[in-house]
Amino acid sequence: MKKYYLGIDLGSTTSKAVIINENDQIVGRGITNTRANYKVAADIAREEAIYDARFTLLSNKIKLDMEAKPEFKKYMEDIRSVFQYQQFKRRMESLEKMLNKTVSEFAYENKTAIAEKLHEIIENIRPQIRNEFVHGNLGSKNQFFRDIVSEKYNVGVDALGREYYEPLMLAFDKSITPVENEMVQYNFKELVLESMAVLEEKYKGLADQHEDGSKEDWYYAELNAVKSNYKDVEISLREHIEAIASEDIHIAKMVGTGYGRALLPFPEDCIKSEILCHAFGAHAIFPNTRTVLDIGGQDTKAIQVDSHGLVTSFHMNDRCAAGCGRYLGYIADEFGLSLNELGPEAMSSTKETTICSTCTVFAGAEVKELLHNGEQRPNILAGLHKAIVQRAMSLIARSGGVRNEFTFTGGVARNQAVLKYVKQMVTDSYGQVTMNIHTDSIFMGALGGAMFARRNISADLPKAGKSVEA
Amino acid sequence: MAQEAQKERSMILQKEMIEGLFNDLGKAKETGKKVCYTFVPGNLSELIRTFDMLPVYPEINALQSAMRKKSASYIKEAERHAHSEDVCTYVKCDVGMMMKGNIGPTGEKIPEPDILLLSYTGCFTFLKWFETLKREYPNAKVIMVHTPYQENAKITPEMTQYMVKQFKEEVIPQMEAVTGIKYDEEKLKKILALSKEAEDWITKIFDTTKHKPSPIDAYFAGVYYIGPINIGFRGTQQAVDYYKELYKEIQERVRLGLGPITPEGEMKEEKYRLVVEGPPNWTSFREFWKIFYDMGAVIVASSYTKVGGVYDMGWRHDPSRPLESLSEYCMNCYTNLNIPQRIDLLSKCITDYAADGYVTNSIKSCNSFSAGQLGMMREIEDRLEVPVGFIESDLVDPRYFSYSNIKNRLESYFQMLEQRKIIHESEKV
Numbered sequence: 001m002k003k004y005y006l007g008i009d010l011g012s013t014t015s016k017a018v019i020i021n022e023n024d025q026i027v028g029r030g031i032t033n034t035r036a037n038y039k040v041a042a043d044i045a046r047e048e049a050i051y052d053a054r055f056t057l058l059s060n061k062i063k064l065d066m067e068a069k070p071e072f073k074k075y076m077e078d079i080r081s082v083f084q085y086q087q088f089k090r091r092m093e094s095l096e097k098m099l100n101k102t103v104s105e106f107a108y109e110n111k112t113a114i115a116e117k118l119h120e121i122i123e124n125i126r127p128q129i130r131n132e133f134v135h136g137n138l139g140s141k142n143q144f145f146r147d148i149v150s151e152k153y154n155v156g157v158d159a160l161g162r163e164y165y166e167p168l169m170l171a172f173d174k175s176i177t178p179v180e181n182e183m184v185q186y187n188f189k190e191l192v193l194e195s196m197a198v199l200e201e202k203y204k205g206l207a208d209q210h211e212d213g214s215k216e217d218w219y220y221a222e223l224n225a226v227k228s229n230y231k232d233v234e235i236s237l238r239e240h241i242e243a244i245a246s247e248d249i250h251i252a253k254m255v256g257t258g259y260g261r262a263l264l265p266f267p268e269d270c271i272k273s274e275i276l277c278h279a280f281g282a283h284a285i286f287p288n289t290r291t292v293l294d295i296g297g298q299d300t301k302a303i304q305v306d307s308h309g310l311v312t313s314f315h316m317n318d319r320c321a322a323g324c325g326r327y328l329g330y331i332a333d334e335f336g337l338s339l340n341e342l343g344p345e346a347m348s349s350t351k352e353t354t355i356c357s358t359c360t361v362f363a364g365a366e367v368k369e370l371l372h373n374g375e376q377r378p379n380i381l382a383g384l385h386k387a388i389v390q391r392a393m394s395l396i397a398r399s400g401g402v403r404n405e406f407t408f409t410g411g412v413a414r415n416q417a418v419l420k421y422v423k424q425m426v427t428d429s430y431g432q433v434t435m436n437i438h439t440d441s442i443f444m445g446a447l448g449g450a451m452f453a454r455r456n457i458s459a460d461l462p463k464a465g466k467s468v469e470a
Numbered sequence: 471m472a473q474e475a476q477k478e479r480s481m482i483l484q485k486e487m488i489e490g491l492f493n494d495l496g497k498a499k500e501t502g503k504k505v506c507y508t509f510v511p512g513n514l515s516e517l518i519r520t521f522d523m524l525p526v527y528p529e530i531n532a533l534q535s536a537m538r539k540k541s542a543s544y545i546k547e548a549e550r551h552a553h554s555e556d557v558c559t560y561v562k563c564d565v566g567m568m569m570k571g572n573i574g575p576t577g578e579k580i581p582e583p584d585i586l587l588l589s590y591t592g593c594f595t596f597l598k599w600f601e602t603l604k605r606e607y608p609n610a611k612v613i614m615v616h617t618p619y620q621e622n623a624k625i626t627p628e629m630t631q632y633m634v635k636q637f638k639e640e641v642i643p644q645m646e647a648v649t650g651i652k653y654d655e656e657k658l659k660k661i662l663a664l665s666k667e668a669e670d671w672i673t674k675i676f677d678t679t680k681h682k683p684s685p686i687d688a689y690f691a692g693v694y695y696i697g698p699i700n701i702g703f704r705g706t707q708q709a710v711d712y713y714k715e716l717y718k719e720i721q722e723r724v725r726l727g728l729g730p731i732t733p734e735g736e737m738k739e740e741k742y743r744l745v746v747e748g749p750p751n752w753t754s755f756r757e758f759w760k761i762f763y764d765m766g767a768v769i770v771a772s773s774y775t776k777v778g779g780v781y782d783m784g785w786r787h788d789p790s791r792p793l794e795s796l797s798e799y800c801m802n803c804y805t806n807l808n809i810p811q812r813i814d815l816l817s818k819c820i821t822d823y824a825a826d827g828y829v830t831n832s833i834k835s836c837n838s839f840s841a842g843q844l845g846m847m848r849e850i851e852d853r854l855e856v857p858v859g860f861i862e863s864d865l866v867d868p869r870y871f872s873y874s875n876i877k878n879r880l881e882s883y884f885q886m887l888e889q890r891k892i893i894h895e896s897e898k899v
Binding site: 259273308312313314315316318398400 | 848851857858859860861862872875878879881882886889890893
């Protein structure tokens with residue numbers, strides 16, 4: 001039986017899971033938003049990683065086809081999005097029930113009207129979301145259930161009169177948490193088959209796409225290929241799906257890390273510091289890494305590692321989290337933007353407005369003042385991003401500076417504007433060094449954890465203390 | 471059994487000494503003894519004793535208040551009187567305690583000072599602290615000695631002469647005037663001989679961490695050990711007896727191969743040996759200590775236990791050169807060493823006591839310690855390739871001790887040490 005190793009990184013904002021095989025290769029990744037119930041967050045991330053691992057196994061089975069035929073590649077991309085939608089749909093059903101229940105328990109006089117409006121909103125957003133998953137690119141946006149549904153729901157509520165605002169928002173706030181904290185297990189095979197049916201419908205209905213020059217050539221090639229040949233892919237997938245779905249993804253050992261690690265239901269020796277895990281993960285992907293910067297939700301860590309990927313020293317923000325991901329979250333709320341929109345808007349700035357506040361809450365007041373004075377929003381956002389990176393740079397300096405190579409990890413590494421300033425400031429302060437940013441940056445902690453799990457270091461190697469007596 | 475009794479004896483001795491001092495302070499008015507407020511670094515205990523005065527150490531009172539969970543309300547009181555949030559929390563705690571009636575750790579009221587003696591000027595805050603106290607106690611005589619910093623890593627004859635001149639022209643005449651007692655050099659010499667003896671013993675005590683396992687914790691227990699020598703008992707037979715007794719007890723632990731005693735009993739397994747730079751946190755002293763001993767970490771040397779005197783390099787009070795020796799003592803206190811000297815001293819500790827790591831506890835409101843701490847850490851890391859760790863807390867303000875942050879940093883640090891140990895072991899095999 002093949003052995004797999006799991007790493008779970010329970011962060012303050014997101015929970016990540018990574019599954020690796022015996023060769024340290026990542027076979028599955030899962031991510032979800034951290035919620036009140038940590039165990040559920042960890043379980044969901046793990047389940048996601050297991051589904052992802054099954055997809056990896058499936059892709060491996062049809063590897064040759066995927067390399068040679070564009071329809072296989074496209075189909076596998078699409079099926080993952082639709083697979084996510086199938087999970088979304090089930091959670092949405094659960095949320096709908098909860099919303100109805102909440103409203104039915106309301107004491108408002110116009111309860112019936114509220115229930116009707118609620119029904120309208122749900123009926124309205126359901127097809128929208130389906131469409132964005134099946135035909136759009138929602139599946140690749142890394143958004144979580146709560147974010148997706150609340151964004152659409154808020155729009156729906158806003159469109160109604162003031163009289164419905166309070167009860168409908170209250171209904172949502174009361175319902176989303178229990179739904180989010182509920183652990184639902186899905187049947188992989190069932191979901192894949194359902195997804196295939198949705199895809200069949202999608203491809204059947206597709207008109208021939210003509211090149212209008214708005215997309216790259218390969219886009220039309222893939223789409224037209226999949227439209228004509230999706231049946232071949234289906235046949236091929238059906239051949240393997242049974243075996244893949246029933247394959248035991250045997251987790252031989254796991255390690256939990258992250259800010260919430262102490263709350264994970266893991267034995268004590270399976271809990272590792274996120275500093276060690278991030279460093280180990282980053283080092284595994286980029287073996288020449290000597291300095292790691294990790295910006296997470298409420299921690300920024302500057303870590304120095306040796307040639308083994310072992311930490312030699314580290315520095316973390318103390319007393320204040322103004323330079324971390326949460327700062328961006330707060331700013332996004334201030335501007336009424338989603339977290340994903342911050343970076344791109346900051347990138348469109350013409351200059352960086354100077355932000356003086358080192359405190360998240362004060363920065364909010366400062367931002368309002370700046371807007372009032374006519375500063376452009378992208379410029380303010382650029383200034384805020386720069387402020388975060390300046391804080392990170394100070395931690396790097398305190399930890400001993402940047403040594404070649406430099407690897408940037410954590411959720412914030414996905415933000416293009418942060419990336420821009422990190423590159424700029426590292427080069428300004430330390431000259432030209434190799435800088436690594438990986439698409440899996442956010443998973444580095446979980447990867448490090450999984451790698452520690454595989455090594456099972458404390459058991460495999462001789463016990464410390466031996467030479468002391470010698 | 472024997473061991474239990476021995477352990478108790480040194481603790482009883484210490485308790486008696488401290489209680490005796492605060493008793494004497496409580497009765498100072500009746501006995502007519504003069505009271506001298508002064509600070510631990512560069513303290514002139516021997517001279518104070520020569521003039522039969524009783525010493526009060528405001529920073530010791532502050533840390534005692536913190537350990538008795540009283541510092542928060544004292545600090546609040548001082549802040550109500552316009553002391554800023556950034557002011558050294560020892561100062562605020564002391565000022566707050568004074569404003570709330572100046573009740574000392576044993577419940578007795580601490581008498582007002584007759585003298586405010588500032589014999590170490592390396593800490594600028596000390597100056598401001600006594601300026602504040604002078605306003606509160608207008609009748610107190612202020613005596614200030616300028617202590618030259620060891621900028622060039624040595625004490626030159628001119629520096630010593632400069633200080634002796636201050637003793638002769640300023641300190642001694644003013645002490646004579648306040649106490650009405652004539653300066654008696656022979657008496658001072660006798661006291662200094664006892665100081666030297668106590669210093670020999672305490673050096674031996676802190677040197678026992680050479681053993682594996684270390685029989686003592688040189689930081690968390692160390693702060694208790696330095697108590698008598700730092701609060702005015704240097705130069706007494708009592709201090710010599712206490713240290714002799716303590717040494718005997720520790721020797722017994724060495725003989726039995728025992729590790730240090732913690733508040734939860736004996737430390738079972740010594741996993742990591744550390745050198746710590748910086749004062750401890752006093753408000754959560756037990757919790758802070760527990761993080762270390764729970765992980766099997768023992769502190770084999772610390773800079774903080776050297777604030778009241780650096781004896782590692784062989785320096786002792788010398789009865790044959792009384793005032794010169796007092797001068798050198800002032801200039802030789804830990805925070806008066808320049809940064810490279812501190813690095814050398816700590817590096818020597820790491821090497822001599824076979825430490826696995828070096829941890830800095832940085833106190834934001836303490837400039838004397840914090841200045842240069844990061845640079846020192848980097849230099850030590852480069853020089854000895856020893857894993858370094860950095861945490862931040864405060865002296866006596868409970869608002870600045872974040873248990874979860876400190877625990878998180880230290881947990882990561884210990885795991886880092888563990889990993890390196892394992893790698894090194896596997897390389898040896």
